[in-house]
Amino acid sequence: MAVEAAEAKIxxxxxxxxxxxxxxxxxxxxxxxxxxxxxxxxxxxxVPFFIVVKxxxxxxxxxxxxxxxxxxxxxxxxGWWANVREFSFDNYLWLTQDALYFNAYVTSVIIAAIxxxxxxxxGYPIAYGMARAPQSLRPVLLMLVILPxxxxxxxxxxxxxxxxxxxxxxxxxxLSIGLFSQPLVILNTYTAxxxxxxxxxxxxxxxxLYASLEKMDNSLIEAAQDLGCTPTAAFWKITFPLSLPGVVxxxxxxxxxAVGEFVIPDLLGGSQTLMIGRTLWSExxxxxxxxxxxxxxxxxxxxxxxxxxxxxRAQAQAQExxx
Amino acid sequence: xxxxxxxxxSFAPWADPxxxxxxxxxxxxxxxxxxxxxxxxxxxxYEREFFALLGASGCGKSTLLRMLAGFETPTRGRxxxxxxxxxxxxxxxxxxxxxFQSYALFxxxxxxxxxxxxLKQEGMPKAEIAKRVTEMLRLVKLEAFAKRKPHQxxxxxxxxxxxxxxxxxxxxxxxxxxxxxxxxxxxREETQFxxxxxxxxxxLTFMVVTHDQEEAxxxxxxxAIMDKGKVCQVATPAEIYEAPNSRFVADxxxxxxxFEGTVARREGSAAVIEGEGITIDTDNGSDAPAGAKVWYAVxxxxxxxxxRAPEVMGPNTAEGEVWDIAYLGDMTLxxxxxxxxxxxxxxxxxxxxxxxxxxxxxxxxxxxxxxDSGVVLTR
Numbered sequence: 001m002a003v004e005a006a007e008a009k010i011x012x013x014x015x016x017x018x019x020x021x022x023x024x025x026x027x028x029x030x031x032x033x034x035x036x037x038x039x040x041x042x043x044x045x046x047v048p049f050f051i052v053v054k055x056x057x058x059x060x061x062x063x064x065x066x067x068x069x070x071x072x073x074x075x076x077x078x079g080w081w082a083n084v085r086e087f088s089f090d091n092y093l094w095l096t097q098d099a100l101y102f103n104a105y106v107t108s109v110i111i112a113a114i115x116x117x118x119x120x121x122x123g124y125p126i127a128y129g130m131a132r133a134p135q136s137l138r139p140v141l142l143m144l145v146i147l148p149x150x151x152x153x154x155x156x157x158x159x160x161x162x163x164x165x166x167x168x169x170x171x172x173x174x175l176s177i178g179l180f181s182q183p184l185v186i187l188n189t190y191t192a193x194x195x196x197x198x199x200x201x202x203x204x205x206x207x208x209l210y211a212s213l214e215k216m217d218n219s220l221i222e223a224a225q226d227l228g229c230t231p232t233a234a235f236w237k238i239t240f241p242l243s244l245p246g247v248v249x250x251x252x253x254x255x256x257x258a259v260g261e262f263v264i265p266d267l268l269g270g271s272q273t274l275m276i277g278r279t280l281w282s283e284x285x286x287x288x289x290x291x292x293x294x295x296x297x298x299x300x301x302x303x304x305x306x307x308x309x310x311x312x313r314a315q316a317q318a319q320e321x322x323x
Numbered sequence: 324x325x326x327x328x329x330x331x332x333s334f335a336p337w338a339d340p341x342x343x344x345x346x347x348x349x350x351x352x353x354x355x356x357x358x359x360x361x362x363x364x365x366x367x368x369y370e371r372e373f374f375a376l377l378g379a380s381g382c383g384k385s386t387l388l389r390m391l392a393g394f395e396t397p398t399r400g401r402x403x404x405x406x407x408x409x410x411x412x413x414x415x416x417x418x419x420x421x422x423f424q425s426y427a428l429f430x431x432x433x434x435x436x437x438x439x440x441x442l443k444q445e446g447m448p449k450a451e452i453a454k455r456v457t458e459m460l461r462l463v464k465l466e467a468f469a470k471r472k473p474h475q476x477x478x479x480x481x482x483x484x485x486x487x488x489x490x491x492x493x494x495x496x497x498x499x500x501x502x503x504x505x506x507x508x509x510x511r512e513e514t515q516f517x518x519x520x521x522x523x524x525x526x527l528t529f530m531v532v533t534h535d536q537e538e539a540x541x542x543x544x545x546x547a548i549m550d551k552g553k554v555c556q557v558a559t560p561a562e563i564y565e566a567p568n569s570r571f572v573a574d575x576x577x578x579x580x581x582f583e584g585t586v587a588r589r590e591g592s593a594a595v596i597e598g599e600g601i602t603i604d605t606d607n608g609s610d611a612p613a614g615a616k617v618w619y620a621v622x623x624x625x626x627x628x629x630x631r632a633p634e635v636m637g638p639n640t641a642e643g644e645v646w647d648i649a650y651l652g653d654m655t656l657x658x659x660x661x662x663x664x665x666x667x668x669x670x671x672x673x674x675x676x677x678x679x680x681x682x683x684x685x686x687x688x689x690x691x692x693x694x695d696s697g698v699v700l701t702r
Contacts, residue, residue, distance in 0.1 A: 217425060217427065219423050219424075219425050219427040220427050220429060222392075222394055222414070222421075222423070222427065223421075223423055223427035223428075223429075224429075224440070225393075225394075225413070225414045225415045226392060226393075226414050226415070226419075226420055226421045226489075227415075227420065227440050227441030227444055227488070227492065228415045228441055228444030228445055228492070229415055229444055230413075230415055233444070237440075238429060241431050242430065242431060
């Protein structure tokens with residue numbers, strides 16, 4: 001029965017085109033293939049998101065779960081309607097009243113932005129070197145970039161504590177070669193957060209940059225030099241502009257998760273670090289205030305949608321230009 | 324008709340011992356690892372010459388061009404341009420420009436920005452750049468496409484943008500790497516003549532690399548035939564075709580029949596060659612002494628095919644049977660098989676619409692050629 005319904009829905013569409021018997025099955029299959037990611041997003045992104053939105057509109061309560069109202073099947077339509085009428089934007093209002101949240105958002109965006117620029121500065125030469133390396137060496141280099149993922153992210157961040165702490169490896173090295181007489185305070189500062197983010201997100205910057213640099217035709221550089229560009233000028237006039245889609249993709253892949261980053265500021269940044277990921281965590285676990293932390297998450301998502309939309313537009317433009 | 328045609332005919336600085344060559348390759352070698360791309364090559368090219376390097380892929384012709392552009396450094400030897408040694412000068416300081424096989428148009432720049440690119444690097448004033456770009460766009464008939472990006476152009480239009488960009492700086496020498504390789508046949512034929520006109524109008528020296536012999540024959544003043552990093556022969560298209568200096572050149576350019584034999588007699592430049600099943604009497608006897616092993620090369624169109632036996636079966640005639648016929652409209656290719664199994668390729672111009680007794684498969688046929696139709700080759 002369900003199959004028949006599906007066919008009935010698709011038949012008029014296939015009838016308009018030049019689709020024969022084999023084409024019909026193909027049309028159904030291709031729609032099914034597209035349906036899979038949509039279904040995935042619906043089930044694992046949109047539905048949970050609406051649950052979060054719903055919680056953000058609820059009130060905190062000492063109960064399990066710790067908020068009201070709670071929808072149950074036994075309430076019936078009238079009960080559900082009564083629940084909906086209890087929704088309010090109080091939690092969002094609360095976020096505007098305490099400067100803590102605003103400051104946390106701004107700090108997170110600034111830290112993420114600085115980290116993104118630093119990652120780009122470190123990642124671009126790496127990607128450039130990989131793209132210029134002999135063909136036979138490239139898979140190895142690519143592997144080396146991905147290799148850190150073999151180890152748990154958490155362990156790698158913990159390792160940085162061992163390196164950066166006052167009596168850690170870095171300070172031991174600096175003191176032993178006599179560069180400093182006092183150990184540097186790096187751990188529990190913003191510097192440590194930047195180091196952590198640049199280290200952790202470097203592959204996300206290098207891979208898209210590498211992809212865009214690697215497919216670039218070397219004869220473009222030769223043509224630029226032939227027309228009078230020094231190698232440096234050729235880089236800035238040809239290579240860099242043509243790698244911009246990679247720069248944008250890499251920057252967003254670093255910036256978006258970095259804004260909401262929790263583990264790195266928590267472990268490396270110390271207690272005074274004000275980042276939205278930590279704020280969210282303490283609202284949720286320390287305060288057990290699910291509605292407010294949900295509101296924090298929803299606002300964070302709205303802040304991040306802007307760069308994502310910009311990214312999609314840039315991608316569409318890149319595709320347009322690539323045709 | 325342009326009066327330039329007559330100038331072109333009289334243009335032969337290579338024949339004038341007083342003329343100074345413009346570009347000189349002096350014992351140039353280029354070795355990549357254990358592969359010798361260019362092998363101890365010497366070559367002179369004259370100002371305003373349209374010079375073609377013709378050879379199969381991998382013969383070193385592109386490497387030679389890239390060494391002149393500065394993208395490769397010769398392993399040994401010198402390259403002189405107008406008396407100046409180019410080795411060590413980076414590509415961006417050489418007064419030569421190159422048109423790339425892939426065109427290498429900058430995809431993020433419009434047509435006019437592409438053309439203006441080299442001029443901007445020179446620091447030319449803006450107004451002058453604009454004037455030059457307009458002039459270049461007119462030259463390649465792309466005025467209407469100035470604002471387009473390369474990906475919005477057809478293959479032929481891109482080729483013309485690449486050409487405009489490479490001549491915009493008025494280089495002393497324009498290097499063209501397979502300039503017409505990516506175009507379809509019809510467009511290629513049109514563009515060949517456009518390139519020749521452009522070269523005449525701008526008075527530039529052109530050095531073109533191609534593997535297409537027709538292209539090289541049509542456009543160039545002289546052709547260098549290359550093989551395995553060496554130059555086999557440098558000559559005008561007519562000389563290359565009618566007087567090749569080796570079996571390789573004869574076979575590489577056009578189609579040829581090679582008769583192997585020994586020189587039986589010599590009288591001045593005339594010679595009689597005893598070949599298998601055929602005696603050849605020729606007045607272009609090369610300098611091979613009597614008894615030497617030689618090859619007599621005759622082009623297919625110089626061989627006459629007849630259905631009737633000649634009155635005397637003298638030299639330069641042989642009997643065989645029609646083995647293959649290919650009718651091409653303007654001419655017919657007839658392959659005649661000699662009794663020993665060798666197949667002689669001939670091409671007959673179809674001067675008459677209707678032939679009364681056309682030859683057909685397995686007919687007896689007699690081939691013959693005049694004394695001056697071929698050349699004697701010693702290698």
